[in-house]
Amino acid sequence: MEQQKTVMITGASSGVGLNAARALADQGWHVVMACRDLGKAERAAQAIAMPAGSYSLLPLDLASLASVRQAVADFRALGRSLEALVCNAAVYYPLEKQPLYSTDGYEISVATNHLGHFLLANLLLPDLQASPAADKRLVILGTVTANPKELGGKIPIPAPPDLGNLQGFEAGFKAPIAMINGKQFKPGKAYKDSKLCNVLTMRELHRRYHQSTGLIFSSLYPGCVADTPLFRHHFKAFQTIFPWFQKNITGGYVTQKLAGERVAAAVADPALAESGIYWSWGNRQQPGRRSFAQEISNEAQDDAKARKLWDLSAKLVGLDHPPSQPLPATAASLED
Numbered sequence: 463m464e465q466q467k468t469v470m471i472t473g474a475s476s477g478v479g480l481n482a483a484r485a486l487a488d489q490g491w492h493v494v495m496a497c498r499d500l501g502k503a504e505r506a507a508q509a510i511a512m513p514a515g516s517y518s519l520l521p522l523d524l525a526s527l528a529s530v531r532q533a534v535a536d537f538r539a540l541g542r543s544l545e546a547l548v549c550n551a552a553v554y555y556p557l558e559k560q561p562l563y564s565t566d567g568y569e570i571s572v573a574t575n576h577l578g579h580f581l582l583a584n585l586l587l588p589d590l591q592a593s594p595a596a597d598k599r600l601v602i603l604g605t606v607t608a609n610p611k612e613l614g615g616k617i618p619i620p621a622p623p624d625l626g627n628l629q630g631f632e633a634g635f636k637a638p639i640a641m642i643n644g645k646q647f648k649p650g651k652a653y654k655d656s657k658l659c660n661v662l663t664m665r666e667l668h669r670r671y672h673q674s675t676g677l678i679f680s681s682l683y684p685g686c687v688a689d690t691p692l693f694r695h696h697f698k699a700f701q702t703i704f705p706w707f708q709k710n711i712t713g714g715y716v717t718q719k720l721a722g723e724r725v726a727a728a729v730a731d732p733a734l735a736e737s738g739i740y741w742s743w744g745n746r747q748q749p750g751r752r753s754f755a756q757e758i759s760n761e762a763q764d765d766a767k768a769r770k771l772w773d774l775s776a777k778l779v780g781l782d783h784p785p786s787q788p789l790p791a792t793a794a795s796l797e798d
């Protein structure tokens with residue numbers, strides 16, 4: 463009998479991540495729900511009727527690099543193999559006038575959505591590679607607002623994503639710096655920038671490690687899941703109008719359940735076993751929509767920027783020094 467597969471999902475205590483956990487548990491996976499509030503995660507798992515024994519809870523605060531390292535150690539202590547990692551967690555603070563900073567002193571949306579996941583993904587590559595399973599995947603959630611080539615990404619409010627020449631990262635990314643391009647703080651743009659980093663990271667993982675390890679790296683836009691708690695820091699009126707607008711005007715609205723099933727497809731569907739792809743189901747939803755490889759923005763396609771982002775991110779999370787757990791030999795030999 464084939465061994466049960468294990469997937470780690472970050473931010474599985476609500477929304478897309480929680481629904482992906484349920485979809486994968488239904489397919490027989492064991493789900494490691496990596497969350498910052500384990501009480502909330504347990505209540506959410508029970509509320510969505512995760513089958514008993516189908517999941518484990520793992521403490522993880524992506525806004526703390528020490529917590530990310532501890533989570534990797536705690537995962538290894540579970541004694542499970544790892545067949546998939548889903549980098550799903552995110553924060554969105556569109557109304558903050560002043561930047562919020564993580565434990566390590568980095569702007570909170572870039573710290574949580576990009577840097578924490580960057581470190582986690584790097585530290586778990588050896589675990590993915592160690593599993594004897596043939597099909598192993600690392601999936602990073604993208605979003606439409608970070609992709610001006612998609613309909614939903616064309617609204618330049620407050621500004622389109624733009625990492626510039628990563629001057630803010632180059633200068634150490636500590637206060638008063640809050641933007642990757644080193645320019646003026648724009649909270650909504652900080653989120654878009656972080657999601658652009660997610661796609662650039664996926665592509666750079668693919669370039670570095672796909673051929674040597676066989677791991678499949680992909681990203682996806684699951685659709686506009688306009689009623690998740692992601693929008694909890696937005697105006698109350700926005701939280702009512704936005705889902706209504708997406709349901710009734712744009713037709714872009716996707717239920718949390720369907721979004722979770724799309725993430726599960728990126729993890730487990732043989733039809734999506736292709737590396738280096740950004741999957742989408744389109745901006746306007748119709749029943750039975752099929753996934754396709756979505757064209758990404760010019761900036762997300764910029765290989766030189768992906769390499770520079772990798773190098774500077776490695777420095778910011780402390781991976782330019784010998785990491786506590788070495789990268790796989792085959793992968794390490796590909797390092798630039």
Ligand code: NAP
Pocket residue numbers: 472473474475476477478479496497498499502522523524525526549550551552553574603604605606657683684685686687688689690691692693
């Ligand atoms: P959500 O319901 O707010 O879920 C976000 C998850 O991230 C929560 O479990 C949250 O934990 C967790 N999280 C936040 N900060 C964390 C930290 N420091 N450490 C660990 N976990 C942390 O939002 P969602 O809409 O499902 O978003 C999930 C993903 O889908 C994100 O990557 C988002 O960019 C992407 N996405 C969403 C949409 C959409 O329309 N909603 C569209 C496209 C893409 P708590 O429960 O403790 O807050």
